[in-house]
Amino acid sequence: GSAKSSKSSGSSGSSGATASGALAFDKDDYTELTTTITTDDGDVEVKYHFYKSITYVTKPVDETYQSLNVSVPVEIAGKAVDATNAPILFANAVGGYMPSSVAEATGVGGGGMTGMPGGGTDTGTGSGTGTGSGTGTGSGSGEVESGGNGQLDQRGQSVSNAQLALAAGYVVVEPGARGRTLVDSDGRYYGVAPAAIVDLKAAVRYVRFNKGRIPGDTDRIVSSGTSAGGALSALLGASGDSPLYDAHLKEIGAADASDAIFASGDWCPITDLEHADMAYEWNWGANKLASGSLVDRTVSKELTAAFADYQASLKLKAKGLGTLTVRNLDEYLLKTFLEPSATKYLAALSDADRTTYLASNTFITWSGGRAAFSWADFLTHVGARKKDAPAFDAFDLSSGENNLFGKGTTKARHFTLYSLRHEGSASARLDGDLPETLKLMNPMPFLAKANPGRARHWWIRVGTKDSDTSLTVVGNLAARLENLGDDVDAAMYWDGGHGANEDAADFIKWIAKVTD
Numbered sequence: 001g002s003a004k005s006s007k008s009s010g011s012s013g014s015s016g017a018t019a020s021g022a023l024a025f026d027k028d029d030y031t032e033l034t035t036t037i038t039t040d041d042g043d044v045e046v047k048y049h050f051y052k053s054i055t056y057v058t059k060p061v062d063e064t065y066q067s068l069n070v071s072v073p074v075e076i077a078g079k080a081v082d083a084t085n086a087p088i089l090f091a092n093a094v095g096g097y098m099p100s101s102v103a104e105a106t107g108v109g110g111g112g113m114t115g116m117p118g119g120g121t122d123t124g125t126g127s128g129t130g131t132g133s134g135t136g137t138g139s140g141s142g143e144v145e146s147g148g149n150g151q152l153d154q155r156g157q158s159v160s161n162a163q164l165a166l167a168a169g170y171v172v173v174e175p176g177a178r179g180r181t182l183v184d185s186d187g188r189y190y191g192v193a194p195a196a197i198v199d200l201k202a203a204v205r206y207v208r209f210n211k212g213r214i215p216g217d218t219d220r221i222v223s224s225g226t227s228a229g230g231a232l233s234a235l236l237g238a239s240g241d242s243p244l245y246d247a248h249l250k251e252i253g254a255a256d257a258s259d260a261i262f263a264s265g266d267w268c269p270i271t272d273l274e275h276a277d278m279a280y281e282w283n284w285g286a287n288k289l290a291s292g293s294l295v296d297r298t299v300s301k302e303l304t305a306a307f308a309d310y311q312a313s314l315k316l317k318a319k320g321l322g323t324l325t326v327r328n329l330d331e332y333l334l335k336t337f338l339e340p341s342a343t344k345y346l347a348a349l350s351d352a353d354r355t356t357y358l359a360s361n362t363f364i365t366w367s368g369g370r371a372a373f374s375w376a377d378f379l380t381h382v383g384a385r386k387k388d389a390p391a392f393d394a395f396d397l398s399s400g401e402n403n404l405f406g407k408g409t410t411k412a413r414h415f416t417l418y419s420l421r422h423e424g425s426a427s428a429r430l431d432g433d434l435p436e437t438l439k440l441m442n443p444m445p446f447l448a449k450a451n452p453g454r455a456r457h458w459w460i461r462v463g464t465k466d467s468d469t470s471l472t473v474v475g476n477l478a479a480r481l482e483n484l485g486d487d488v489d490a491a492m493y494w495d496g497g498h499g500a501n502e503d504a505a506d507f508i509k510w511i512a513k514v515t516d
């Protein structure tokens with residue numbers, strides 16, 4: 001909606017001290033709603049207080065996006081509950097790095113918002129979104145289009161996490177955030193990087209600033225998101241309290257409080273964008289497009305070669321393999337994620353269904369209750385890759401990420417030297433602001449420096465058929481966190497497509513465990 005666009009003209013950069021007073025959460029300003037949430041234990045009726053469309057900064061650029069909703073359970077299955085000290089699920093619904101607004105939501109998880117996959121009615125009774133658990137595979141590549149001009153900006157699966165969290169007695173905060181396509185009347189792109197992460201951090205600061213006023217334990221914020229939202233959730237977790245964002249946060253009048261979060265839940269994070277093209281070719285370079293054609297072999301090979309250097313530079317280690325390089329990365333992915341996920345999938349099938357699956361997937365050796373296969377056969381099994389080469393920094397500037405790294409009135413820019421130089425001179429340099437902007441969007445450098453403000457608990461998931469990015473993105477993120485000694489629960493969903501969330505109920509239980 002264009003309804004409430006209040007552009008602030010020129011920021012004064014004044015101190016947030018007085019401004020923060022305006023950010024006090026009003027615990028009496030809610031509507032009481034009732035909704036029925038489908039959980040593994042059946043349908044649960046939840047009565048909750050819904051705080052709607054709270055602007056979380058004092059100098060918003062666009063309140064439609066820079067606002068959040070809060071849902072606080074007060075009665076679950078007929079029993080009164082007190083969420084004063086409950087964990088807080090901070091569920092962003094960003095998709096495609098697009099703008100994400102909760103301003104029109106009529107309840108937790110969006111309620112009856114239009115454009116919401118599976119969004120319920122606005123009566124507050126029954127959502128029809130399902131629980132997201134056990135929905136199986138292939139929610140698929142068609143569900144959210146990005147790369148170019150995807151219009152979808154809300155994620156059905158964040159809905160199920162949010163609803164299940166509410167049914168578990170947690171407080172749910174749903175923040176909106178600016179996104180890449182927003183443009184003002186002067187033609188300036190005001191939602192490009194790093195706007196979305198700055199907004200999410202401002203929303204976290206709002207929550208923490210309101211400790212004692214807002215229900216929930218503000219020291220137990222658990223972030224969640226999927227795809228671009230998963231990337232931002234990982235970035236929130238990695239970059240907690242980094243001073244690198246201070247000027248941006250000051251500019252929008254963020255509360256003077258910590259933006260560190262306790263835990264980070266990240267589904268198919270589309271992150272490490274400046275290395276994603278090379279990673280993609282290393283992973284999916286041999287796979288054809290859905291059209292049946294191979295991508296440009298020279299481009300694919302050059303990017304694959306560049307990935308070897310990047311991978312080595314990370315100096316990640318994995319048990320039994322030593323330093324992770326392109327020589328053992330396939331083995332790492334196979335043993336740590338792919339075979340275990342196939343094993344779990346097959347073990348859960350009936351004998352008859354497993355026999356059928358194995359009969360049509362003869363590349364899998366099933367022995368002693370374990371699945372085994374080769375990396376090459378796995379790639380063949382996945383089949384068509386989703387993206388052309390380069391997957392992210394498109395030569396013609398047509399990708400969503402080109403737009404994400406736009407600036408001012410420039411809608412789209414190159415953000416890798418490879419694509420920049422492919423299109424221009426061999427000595428071309430990235431625009432001066434880009435190295436810093438890329439850093440503000442990437443969790444990996446924060447983790448490489450062991451940022452002390454980072455989250456220490458991580459839930460990371462991706463489907464094995466998700467070729468929206470390289471599987472090494474999750475592999476390397478998990479390895480980095482393991483190497484830091486953080487608490488990591490990372491796994492893949494066998495045959496899961498883009499956006500898959502097949503164990504939402506387990507995530508909710510995990511929150512209880514890590515926040516206990």
Ligand code: DHB
Nearest residue numbers: 095096144146227228468
């Ligand atoms: C998303 C998907 C992509 O393929 C991408 O490049 C960026 C974001 C998404 O679904 O959010």
